Amino acid sequence: MTTRYSFGGDEHLFVECDEAMSLDAFFKSLSMTNAIRDAGIKGVTEICPANASFQIKFDPDLIKPNDILKEVQGIESAAAKTEPVIRTRIIEIPVFYQDPWTYETLMRFRERHQDPTATDLEYAARVNGLADVDAFIKAHSDSPWFVSMVGFVAGLPFMYQMVERQKQLEVPKYLRPRTDTPKLTIGHGGCFSCIYSVRGAGGYQMFGITPMPIFDPEQSISYLRDFMVFFRPGDIVKFKPIKQDEYDHALGEVASGRFAPLMRDVTFDFRDFQKDMTGYNAKLEGALA
Amino acid sequence: MTIKVLHPGLSTTVQDLGRPGYFHLGIPVGGAMDRLALRAANLLVGNDEGAACLEAVFIGPQLEFTAPTRIAVTGAEMPIKLDGVEQPGWTALEVKAGQVLSFDYLKSGARIIIAVAGGIDVPLALGSRSTYPIGALGGFKGRPIAAGDELPVGAAASGKAGVSVPEALRRKPGHPAELRVLPGLYWHRILPESQASFFADQWKVAPEADRMGYRFRGGQALKFVAREQPFGAGSDPSNIVDSCYPYGSIQVPGGKEPIILHRDAVSGGGYFMVGTVISADMDLIGQLQPNMPTRFVEIDMDGALAARADRKALLQKIRAALA
Numbered sequence: 001m002t003t004r005y006s007f008g009g010d011e012h013l014f015v016e017c018d019e020a021m022s023l024d025a026f027f028k029s030l031s032m033t034n035a036i037r038d039a040g041i042k043g044v045t046e047i048c049p050a051n052a053s054f055q056i057k058f059d060p061d062l063i064k065p066n067d068i069l070k071e072v073q074g075i076e077s078a079a080a081k082t083e084p085v086i087r088t089r090i091i092e093i094p095v096f097y098q099d100p101w102t103y104e105t106l107m108r109f110r111e112r113h114q115d116p117t118a119t120d121l122e123y124a125a126r127v128n129g130l131a132d133v134d135a136f137i138k139a140h141s142d143s144p145w146f147v148s149m150v151g152f153v154a155g156l157p158f159m160y161q162m163v164e165r166q167k168q169l170e171v172p173k174y175l176r177p178r179t180d181t182p183k184l185t186i187g188h189g190g191c192f193s194c195i196y197s198v199r200g201a202g203g204y205q206m207f208g209i210t211p212m213p214i215f216d217p218e219q220s221i222s223y224l225r226d227f228m229v230f231f232r233p234g235d236i237v238k239f240k241p242i243k244q245d246e247y248d249h250a251l252g253e254v255a256s257g258r259f260a261p262l263m264r265d266v267t268f269d270f271r272d273f274q275k276d277m278t279g280y281n282a283k284l285e286g287a288l289a
Numbered sequence: 290m291t292i293k294v295l296h297p298g299l300s301t302t303v304q305d306l307g308r309p310g311y312f313h314l315g316i317p318v319g320g321a322m323d324r325l326a327l328r329a330a331n332l333l334v335g336n337d338e339g340a341a342c343l344e345a346v347f348i349g350p351q352l353e354f355t356a357p358t359r360i361a362v363t364g365a366e367m368p369i370k371l372d373g374v375e376q377p378g379w380t381a382l383e384v385k386a387g388q389v390l391s392f393d394y395l396k397s398g399a400r401i402i403i404a405v406a407g408g409i410d411v412p413l414a415l416g417s418r419s420t421y422p423i424g425a426l427g428g429f430k431g432r433p434i435a436a437g438d439e440l441p442v443g444a445a446a447s448g449k450a451g452v453s454v455p456e457a458l459r460r461k462p463g464h465p466a467e468l469r470v471l472p473g474l475y476w477h478r479i480l481p482e483s484q485a486s487f488f489a490d491q492w493k494v495a496p497e498a499d500r501m502g503y504r505f506r507g508g509q510a511l512k513f514v515a516r517e518q519p520f521g522a523g524s525d526p527s528n529i530v531d532s533c534y535p536y537g538s539i540q541v542p543g544g545k546e547p548i549i550l551h552r553d554a555v556s557g558g559g560y561f562m563v564g565t566v567i568s569a570d571m572d573l574i575g576q577l578q579p580n581m582p583t584r585f586v587e588i589d590m591d592g593a594l595a596a597r598a599d600r601k602a603l604l605q606k607i608r609a610a611l612a
Contacts, residue, residue: 007565008537008538009471009535009537009538010594012535012536014473014474014535018530019519019529020519020530021519022521045310048312050533050557052530053530055533055535057309065590150315151313151314151315152556153315153423153424154316154426155314158531173559189523190521190528190559191521215424217414217424217427228426229315
């Protein structure tokens with residue numbers, strides 16, 4: 001992994017921890033952004049972590065671009081020595097896979113898809129060498145996912161599957177982006193899954209929908225009253241397949257203010273995870289039981 | 290007092306200087322596309338420079354004022370009328386109760402800023418009154434204004450009508466427009482011949498140009514340095530592992546049409562970027578119409594900082610002229 005620094009105009013420093021996505025690159029980015037936050041560098045106005053890179057917004061009237069570059073480069077070696085351990089949350093996200101709303105949408109945009117004769121799930125199963133849609137849903141929901149970035153639009157989580165690279169589900173994005181995606185669609189592009197926080201354009205394959213809002217500008221949803229965005233980088237997500245009756249029930253619970261996301265605080269140790277991913281994931285998921 | 294919206298224009302939103310601090314969660318800074326125009330409009334009517342105004346693009350709204358006040362319209366050149374009588378731009382105007390503000394066709398530029406003494410008094414959302422329509426956040430009910438809306442106005446400070454911003458201090462794009470760009474980010478992904486053509490070619494603004502981003506056409510497609518795509522990046526040579534996008538960054542999906550991200554930018558994604566428009570020139574983009582010929586001009590960091598200082602000096606001159 002080679003760290004690459006570049007300026008985005010006179011107000012942003014862009015730091016690429018690695019060209020390729022990996023949890024190593026994500027942890028390097030996370031430890032550097034944490035160290036930069038702790039350092040309280042004058043003139044830093046915002047720190048934006050991404051999957052394998054991050055960006056610092058600064059005020060060049062308060063700190064010279066070359067000075068902030070030197071400060072951040074100085075933090076790189078120190079950050080490399082920090083323990084890859086984070087205090088975070090594991091959250092169960094109920095997903096109604098093969099729901100009628102994403103189905104209606106994907107049929108509307110079939111001519112923009114690689115395989116107009118199949119659904120997104122059928123296509124995803126095939127390109128991943130899986131027997132059928134059920135096998136794909138099982139692979140998607142059997143292992144947890146790391147929130148490696150929050151963004152694109154308000155509160156949208158990018159999630160990276162916590163399995164060996166050869167087991168990771170990979171699906172190309174649509175050939176041309178759609179102009180519509182239902183709110184709370186579970187999407188997938190490249191190696192990343194996402195949850196569309198708002199309705200709008202999108203290029204990721206669509207697999208299902210969750211009843212659990214993750215962005216609420218009104219802050220009326222019970223668990224979004226303190227802050228309108230649910231996800232944070234470092235969150236761990238476990239998808240739970242649900243049927244339509246459970247989906248409808250959950251929607252009712254959300255509307256009446258009774259829905260509470262199933263989530264627990266956990267400590268995640270990247271070294272232990274790398275030693276035995278399956279065993280470590282089982283332990284993490286145990287916190288949800 | 291309130292402002293009654295008789296006609297909303299094409300897309301008119303409440304904007305101030307934006308909500309910095311939430312881009313790491315995908316919520317962009319927002320705020321006026323042409324910030325200098327917003328600051329000037331507020332200064333003209335005696336507001337704080339960052340008070341909330343209306344920003345209208347291409348077509349002006351029709352507004353009725355329920356009480357006497359002062360207003361100012363800055364930014365694009367779009368003939369201003371009060372009860373049908375033409376009024377000067379960049380000037381503090383006295384408005385009587387019941388008078389109607391309307392506009393003729395746009396002559397040059399793209400966006401006007403309408404300031405009213407006391408500012409548009411919608412509730413703060415994450416520290417700003419700016420409208421972020423995708424997130425239904427801020428502004429008037431999280432959306433562009435519509436006919437029948439009644440916009441609340443805050444308490445006005447004192448001020449006097451008739452003062453104006455001298456012509457020489459009104460900043461407008463040239464023809465062709467020139468946007469200064471600091472190469473960087475993934476600049477190394479394209480061949481030297483494409484690095485040269487990007488700056489040599491004349492581009493023009495595409496119809497897909499809004500607060501989120503401005504697309505350009507007409508230049509040669511960029512050619513990529515050959516490589517095996519990194520894991521997670523996607524198969525197209527213009528793809529990268531999804532990263533943050535700086536404000537002003539220029540992504541070129543497929544190497545074809547550059548897109549400059551603006552105030553309502555998406556915060557990240559999977560397209561490589563060739564560089565970033567410098568902070569001093571961001572306001573100019575907000576005044577570009579579709580089909581406007583545009584050149585990208587290479588600049589280094591020292592040049593970017595000098596341009597930033599020039600722009601600050603211009604703002605100081607406007608402040609001094611209106612003090």
